[in-house]
Structures are given as structure tokens and as C-alpha cells.
Amino acid sequence: MFQCSVLGGGGMNAAAELTRVLVVDDDKFDHLAYRRLFKKANAAVELIPCYYARDALAYLRRPDHAPFDAIFLDINMPAMNGLEFLAAASAEFGEAFSHQVVAVISTSMDPRDQEAAEGYDAVKAFYSKPMTIEKIAHIGALVAEARRAHS
Amino acid sequence: MKALSLIDPEPLNGDAARRYRQALIAYARNGGEADLLEAYECARAALQAQVAISDIGEIHFHAARELRADSTDRELTETRLEAFYLEAVSVYDMALRGYGASVATLTNEIAERRRVEEELRKLSGMLTLQRDQLDQQVRARTAELQNKVEELRALNGQLRQTNQEQSQFTYALSHDLKSPVNTMTNMLDFLASDYQDYIDEDGQELISAARTTAARMSRIIADTLCYSQLVGVEPRFETVDLAQLCKEVLADLRADIDAAQAKVHVGALPVIRGLPTQVRSLLQNLISNGLKFRAPDRPCVLRIEATSDVDDCEVEVSVRDNGIGIAAAQQERIFGLFQRLHTHDDYPGTGIGLALCQRVAHVHGGSVQVQSEPGKGSCFSVRFWGAGA
Numbered sequence: 001m002f003q004c005s006v007l008g009g010g011g012m013n014a015a016a017e018l019t020r021v022l023v024v025d026d027d028k029f030d031h032l033a034y035r036r037l038f039k040k041a042n043a044a045v046e047l048i049p050c051y052y053a054r055d056a057l058a059y060l061r062r063p064d065h066a067p068f069d070a071i072f073l074d075i076n077m078p079a080m081n082g083l084e085f086l087a088a089a090s091a092e093f094g095e096a097f098s099h100q101v102v103a104v105i106s107t108s109m110d111p112r113d114q115e116a117a118e119g120y121d122a123v124k125a126f127y128s129k130p131m132t133i134e135k136i137a138h139i140g141a142l143v144a145e146a147r148r149a150h151s
Numbered sequence: 152m153k154a155l156s157l158i159d160p161e162p163l164n165g166d167a168a169r170r171y172r173q174a175l176i177a178y179a180r181n182g183g184e185a186d187l188l189e190a191y192e193c194a195r196a197a198l199q200a201q202v203a204i205s206d207i208g209e210i211h212f213h214a215a216r217e218l219r220a221d222s223t224d225r226e227l228t229e230t231r232l233e234a235f236y237l238e239a240v241s242v243y244d245m246a247l248r249g250y251g252a253s254v255a256t257l258t259n260e261i262a263e264r265r266r267v268e269e270e271l272r273k274l275s276g277m278l279t280l281q282r283d284q285l286d287q288q289v290r291a292r293t294a295e296l297q298n299k300v301e302e303l304r305a306l307n308g309q310l311r312q313t314n315q316e317q318s319q320f321t322y323a324l325s326h327d328l329k330s331p332v333n334t335m336t337n338m339l340d341f342l343a344s345d346y347q348d349y350i351d352e353d354g355q356e357l358i359s360a361a362r363t364t365a366a367r368m369s370r371i372i373a374d375t376l377c378y379s380q381l382v383g384v385e386p387r388f389e390t391v392d393l394a395q396l397c398k399e400v401l402a403d404l405r406a407d408i409d410a411a412q413a414k415v416h417v418g419a420l421p422v423i424r425g426l427p428t429q430v431r432s433l434l435q436n437l438i439s440n441g442l443k444f445r446a447p448d449r450p451c452v453l454r455i456e457a458t459s460d461v462d463d464c465e466v467e468v469s470v471r472d473n474g475i476g477i478a479a480a481q482q483e484r485i486f487g488l489f490q491r492l493h494t495h496d497d498y499p500g501t502g503i504g505l506a507l508c509q510r511v512a513h514v515h516g517g518s519v520q521v522q523s524e525p526g527k528g529s530c531f532s533v534r535f536w537g538a539g540a
């Protein structure tokens with residue numbers, strides 16, 4: 001677990017490792033920013049937008065949901081915040097959820113938030129907003145690494 | 152040396168007299184403890200032999216006269232004679248007081264009394280000790296409490312100061328944020344209008360996002376300013392006419408009411424004690440929430456009412472709506488600063504309103520209560536002191 005502000009291991013094109021990402025964020029402009037960043041990184045990604053954490057839970061619950069590589073998770077969200085989402089998803093999906101690559105992406109640099117987030121196995125990285133191409137590439141590298149570890 | 156025994160006491164009392172004389176002589180000469188105790192024994196025997204107390208006197212004085220004449224240390228002899236006589240007579244004395252003849256009982260009783268006295272002395276010694284210890288403990292505890300009180304007083308002062316500083320800081324910060332945000336909004340507006348023809352759709356989207364975000368930011372700044380002004384104020388209560396206040400708030404919200412096509416029913420509102428600007432913000436926030444969180448599928452109806460207790464001491468003001476309602480699990484969270492249940496897209500807002508209302512209620516000695524059912528509506532209520540109180 002580490003914080004990233006520099007280039008990830010896989011270089012810029014590591015962003016291409018991400019083919020489908022669940023974006024859990026209440027701010028539609030953050031979704032807009034992610035879309036633009038991926039475009040800049042020349043990565044053809046499908047972003048599944050969730051404006052409420054409960055929508056992400058509902059998505060995970062659907063038996064036929066499309067597989068995804070990572071979850072971009074905001075902390076400060078209405079009704080159910082990112083930490084509450086982690087608690088709910090871990091309780092509901094257990095082991096399966098802990099294998100996901102969750103990247104917590106927050107404006108909150110409160111060390112307590114980071115500590116709480118890192119308490120979940122699913123959380124593989126913690127970043128501060130704003131997102132950059134480098135940070136996205138870093139997540140791509142993490143996903144590739146997790147994929148290798150599994151195969 | 153003179154011969155002893157001028158008058159023989161024997162015809163009078165025989166054995167008793169003889170024994171007494173011998174014992175007296177022994178004590179007068181030796182002064183031993185055991186010899187003195189003989190006085191007891193003699194007197195007890197005499198008492199049993201029914202020798203009268205006057206006869207004891209007679210026997211004593213005969214013997215004493217002889218001893219005096221015989222003595223080398225008059226004073227010592229005199230003291231001993233007296234002690235012996237008193238000891239003997241005390242047996243008669245006790246008998247007269249009803250102790251009977253039983254010296255054993257007497258001795259036991261004396262021993263018992265001594266024991267009890269000793270015990271009492273010990274106990275009172277212990278009590279004194281305990282009382283002293285208790286005194287000390289009380290003194291120590293009192294000192295400790297005094298220290299605590301002073302500590303708390305200091306802390307309270309610090310807290311108040313911190314609160315005030317914090318509020319001044321927040322005020323200054325939000326005040327200073329206001330002008331750059333305004334400038335930014337202006338620039339974005341120019342960009343959007345003056346360069347409309349040069350900027351493609353993609354760029355227009357970004358400008359629009361920036362303008363919306365700047366607008367949101369200026370709302371947050373305004374609300375934070377409002378909130379920070381509540382902190383650390385001296386509550387100087389005035390008489391507040393709720394009916395008048397409500398009329399003004401509704402006039403301010405006219406545009407929102409019209410946009411929501413809302414029906415607002417206002418009941419009889421009393422006069423209360425409070426801070427007019429604060430009560431006004433509270434009402435304004437509760438009413439605008441009622442308008443904002445209306446259900447999309449039915450006309451919005453608001454009821455602003457008040458109930459007072461018999462002597463107008465306490466007044467409960469409520470704002471009721473038939474809007475979307477709030478799930479029980481979320482009813483606590485909504486009073487937290489910046490806490491919201493919806494995205495800005497669904498319902499705009501800053502999440503400061505109810506935190507501000509709660510603060511106002513606290514300043515007025517109460518708290519905001521919520522009753523709500525999802526899909527049915529909500530009722531927010533606050534208690535105030537009536538002006539009659």
C-alpha cells in the first residue's frame with residue numbers, strides 16, 4: 001500500500017490495462033474528468049458511473065453484471081460515504097470483494113480516512129484528488145500485477 | 152515503748168477485731184499492696200459476721216491509737232491508717248448501696264467496668280484517629296476538587312476563545328474566498344459569451360462545468376460565512392414576533408415557492424424570546440428544505456405551525472412538508488455539517504442548513520427534532536421560550 005504521485009511501474013500505457021472501471025463518485029464533473037484523462041492516455045476504457053454508493057452496491061449485487069478491473073471510490077459522498085461502502089461491500093460479498101482492486105480517490109487527506117480505508121483488503125491504493133494520468137497508469141499497473149498474481 | 156491494747160476489743164467482736172488489728176498493723180508497718188488488700192478481706196468477713204460499721208470504727212481507732220504512739224514517721228503512718236480504713240469502709244459503703252456482700256461479684260464488676268472503660272478509651276482513641284484521617288481525606292479531596300474546578304474553568308475559557316478564533320478565522324477565510332470566486336465566475340462568463348464562436352462543444356462543456364462548480368463554491372462560502380457567524384456569539388435575547396418573521400421569510404422565498412407551485416399554510420404563531428437573525432435563518436432553512444425536497448409526483452404543501460403550553464412558557468414551532476421524506480437510518484446524519492443525502496445534480500445544496508438550524512436551536516436551549524417517513528413527508532420542530540415566560 002502506498003500513495004502515488006509519481007509514475008507507476010508500468011509507464012503511461014499501463015492505463016490501457018483498464019478496460020472497464022466502476023467509478024463511484026457523487027460529482028458528475030469528476031466523472032467527466034476521468035473520461036478526459038483516459039482519453040488523453042489513449043486508453044479505450046468503459047466507465048460505469050455510480051453517483052451514489054448504493055448504486056455501486058446494487059451493481060455488484062446483479063448476478064449478470066459485467067466484470068470490471070477496478071473501482072474508483074470517492075470518500076465524501078452523500079447518504080453513504082466511501083468508507084461505509086467498503087464496510088457494506090465487505091460484509092455482503094466477503095472474500096470475493098477483497099480480491100477487487102479498489103482505488104480510493106479522495107479530496108480528504110485525513111490520515112484517519114486513509115487508515116480506515118487501508119483496513120480493507122480490497123483497497124489497493126489511496127490517492128488524493130485531482131486525478132492525473134500518472135495516477136491512473138499506476139492503478140493500471142496494480143491491476144496488471146493482481147492479474148498476474150491470480151493466473 | 153508503751154504497751155499495746157488499753158481496751159481489749161475482743162469482747163465486742165472477737166475474731167474480726169483481731170484480724171483487722173493484725174492486718175492494720177502489718178500495712179502500717181510495711182505499706183504492702185497485699186496488706187492493704189487485707190482491709191477488703193477483713194471488712195468482708197466482718198460484714199458477714201454482722202459487725203456494725205460503728206464497731207469497725209471502734210476497732211480501727213483503738214488499733215490506730217497504739218500504732219500512732221509507736222510510729223517513727225507520723226505522717227506516713229497517718230496516710231496508711233487512713234487508706235486502710237477507707238478501703239475497709241468502702242466495703243460497707245458498697246454494701247449499703249446494694250452491692251450485697253459478694254466481693255467476688257464486686258471485683259468482677261470492677262474488673263468489667265475497667266475493661267469497658269479501657270475499651271471505650273481505645274474506641275474513642277480509634278475514633279479520634281479515624282476522624283483525623285477523615286478530616287485529612289476531606290481536606291485533600293476538597294483541594295483536589297478545587298483544582299479540578301479551576302482546571303475546567305481555564306479549559307472552558309480556552310475553548311470559548313478557540314471557538315471564537317475558529318469562527319473569526321472561518322469568517323475571514325470565507326470572506327476572502329468570496330472575491331476570487333466572484334472574479335473567476337466573471338472570467339468564465341466572459342469566456343462563455345465572448346468566445347462562443349471559437350470554442351467547440353467539448354470546450355463549452357468544460358466551461359459550463361467550471362461555471363457550475365464556481366457557483367457551488369460561492370454557495371458553500373456564503374453558507375459557511377453564515378454558519379461561522381453563529382459561533383461564539385453572546386446570546387442577547389429579544390422578543391421575536393414569529394408571525395412577522397415568518398411573513399418576511401416567505402416573502403424572501405417567494406420565487407422558490409412559486410417555482411415549486413407550493414401551498415404554504417401558516418398557523419397562529421406566537422411571540423418568543425430569541426435572537427431574531429438566528430431564528431430567521433432557522434425558519435428560512437427549514438422552509439426552503441421543505442420546498443426543495445418536495446415529491447415530484449404531487450403538489451407541495453407546507454404547514455408552519457406552533458403549539459404553546461398553557462402559560463406560553465414553551466413554544467414548539469414546526470415546519471411540515473409532504474415531500475420525499477428521510478429514511479430513519481439517515482435522520483441523525485442530516486444534522487452533521489456538510490452532510491447530505493443527494494448529489495448536487497439531484498438536489499443542489501451545501502449540507503450546512505440543518506447543522507446551522509441545530510446550532511441555532513442549541514443557542515436557544517433546545518434542539519431540532521425530525522419526524523419523517525420516506526415517500527410521505529417530514530416534520531422538523533424546535534422548542535423556544537415563549538415571551539410570556
Ligand SMILES: Nc1ncnc2c1ncn2[C@@H]1O[C@H](COP(=O)(O)OP(=O)(O)O)[C@@H](O)[C@H]1O
Pocket residue numbers: 436440441444472474475476477485486490491492493499500501502503504505506529
Ligand atoms: N424537508 C426535507 N425533506 C427531505 N429531506 C430533507 C429535508 N430537509 C433536509 N433533508 C435532507 O437533509 C440533508 C441536509 O439538509 P441541509 O443541511 O439543509 O442541506 P442542503 O439543503 O444544503 O442539502 C438534505 O440534503 C436532505 O437530504
Ligand SMILES: [Mg+2]
Pocket residue numbers: 436439440500502503504505
Ligand atoms: Mg438546506
